[in-house]
Amino acid sequence: MSAHLTHADALAQFPEARVDTMQLTRRTIGYREAGATHPHAMPVVLLHGIGSGAASWVRQLESLGATRRVLAWDAPGYGASTPVAPASPVASDYAAALADWLDALDIERCVLVGHSLGAIVAGAFAAEHASRVAGLLLVSPASGYGAASAEVRETKRDARLAMLAELGPQGLAEQRSANMLSAHASDAARDWVRWNMARIVPQGYAQATHLLANADLAADLKRYRGRIAVAVGAADAITTPAACERIAQAAGVSLQVIPNAGHAGYIESPAAYTTLIDAFCRTGAEPRSN
Template sequence: MLNATENPTVALQGLLDSRFAQRTLKLDGCQQAVREAGDGPVIVLLHGIGSGAASWLEVALQLSQGARVIAWDAPGYGDSTPLAPAAPTAEDYAARLLQTLDALNIERCVLVGHSLGAITAAAFSQLYPQRVNRLVLLSPARGYGDPARETQRLQVRAKRLHSLETLGIPAMAEQRSSHMLSTRASAKALAWVRWNMARLNHQGYRQAIELLCGDDLLRHTPLSVPCEVHCGEADSITTPETCHSLAKALGVSFTLIPDAGHASPIEQPYVVAGRLAFAVQQSMTGSAQ
């Protein structure tokens, strides 16, 4: 238990270093940082735009009791080399993910995409369905690449880039962290969201903005792998209504995560881990939904 005066991230960083340690893979012309724990069926976790591999810590500690858990720092995040294009596509991120899985000798996995990570997860699942047993999307960002959303795309891109350039990452972390959670979130959850967001790299975050504003998750359909969508019931960023609509467009199941905002893996790690453990079980029995 944390005492009232202890920084809640200190204990979490200790767990991160000891039980969900980073590995840095040397790939063709680049390096890729991942965190890994456990053994068994493989589950691969892709974080959102304002986060990193460490955001999955408490989920990974639960899942690693019965699975091999891999979480990456997306290209341009943490110690991962950015992608070459200034405005990379989801296919570029998917190609790096393929290199990563090959380097880890992972043939098949349950693939989980949170927020912006959902676009990469969907693209990878469409391109390499033989590598994915099941796809799980948590509070998926659809993106703004649909031509019908051009006005919104321009607004979101301008606002995100303006914040990055004028505020900088530390101030962004201070201002945006609370929006990632429900109003009932613990001080520990808020501190961990802020710690993860404060570790963003300028170039990687800028590339992720281009992905968010230039792509559309529905472009990577139809999916030929089993898929499910979950969303925090208090998510104010990718709202339950928009996530439900996306699930309907994909033709897949949709459920809410109680007492959670957008950053459900941090706010409700035990619930999220339970949903993902069930997805792993379903992937092993061949259940479609």
Template sequence: MSTEAEGHGFSGAAASRLHERLAGLPQAEAAGIRYLQVAGDALDGLPLVLLHGIGSGAASWLPLILAVGSSRRMLAWNQPGYAGSGALPRTRVKATDYAKVLICWLDAIGIDRCQLVGHSLGALIAAAAAARHPQRFSSLLLISPAQGYARLPAEERQRRLFERMERMRRQGPAAMAAERAPQLLSAQASEEARAWVEWNMARLDPAGYAQALQVLGQGDIVADLKFWQGPMHIAVGTEDRITPLAGCAELADALGCALSLIPGAGHASPVEAPAVCAGLVDQMEALGKEGQSFTRSSPAG
């Protein structure tokens, strides 16, 4: 059994703490997907499945996993093309292709139903899966959800995608991470949070990243979720510069679900404010059991 911490060049005090935490969390592989897992010791409750964003990987969920605790069974996947998971075989891909892989992976590890959490691009994939397989998910928690570029004018959509791909081509993952990772956090983020976000981004595979950009370019989260009838909630950091509060509030209104604010957190709130995010996970677990939706709430913190 191996761990996500092996052979990835940690340095410094903050990174050393990450190494220790990663070393204690095993990873596995099924259906071509590598994932982190916590077995959980609770006798009841559904598994918690975590889908990361475009600039990270399964390890980005570690602060949240630690905050939730060892009682829950938790699984954080590395999506296709990330951290050793097999890339999608098709040249042109969209969110539904990732959703199909998600369902195949859940089948392979024997999960018929789970609580689903998606962060950023992971929210687009979660939406595509839930729209097509609603019986597989008890609830959806979308943290700083990417909404996709499908509703943008074609010229603007292409400009955004080109800029992101050109940055990766020009800088490579490590240099891009050093420049961009701070933008995913608030100005008050801890040294550990900064190191964690940058380390995850520095591990990106440019080919996997390019495929994921297609999901962003063609994604339309509103179209996927307009028929979702189960419990759903959106959360966003008040300092999020990637998927700002205003856009997340508009999305919550469009979908008829509640919005929680994560005070003082940037885009990578599961890293920067894991305790607040864990509280939302717990609330959504309870609502999933009851089959209810959140009412509009005050800030989560």
């Protein structure tokens, strides 16, 4: 990692690319890529959370790209990526977009790393396309509210939508970005989380809010029998270690806890999370229990 480079300077090494899918549902997906010169290593695909984007993974692109192909997408409705069609989408809508994008890039199989809401997308994709997933690493996974009562789902959804309407992307970034990090985070990490959150597209964020209300990650994980690992920052106040423990139990694995890290731990503690991802790619997750 080029620690002397700012996040923005490092990002300049990985300019945004776009690809148009060739399926019946034609769409554009924006993404950033590193390590294209390593065609024989298993690709790693990084899926961001609800208040973020592909650029948030810059330190992982920088480090992991030295030995393997690494791709981070802007989810549908983020950046230049075409939104999914439904106003209130489900996880399979995003999983279909992920499949289209991987097809367009001729990626038949990969390791999937999903952070927060990205874990929901990763879990749905793995449940539906298990043969294409060499491993599933869920980092501070959001579980979704799909198993909750209609009242809880609607309350959670409507509160987040009201906040978006009141504050807008810039206001969300100013008021909510600090919650993503622990007290140990540097000013540079705080600035980077804020910058990424300020760039969200309201329509895409609103659809992702519906996805969060509709999804049930634990149920999807029970449909996938491949390699899984689940990790969380010890100081994560959004998807807490207790909440992530329930996801790990649903997956049949032990929860890995990263010290001195909050929800966006891969931004504030990039070396620890890069090591986590690299180790998962090299050795796989622990065997799942039945």
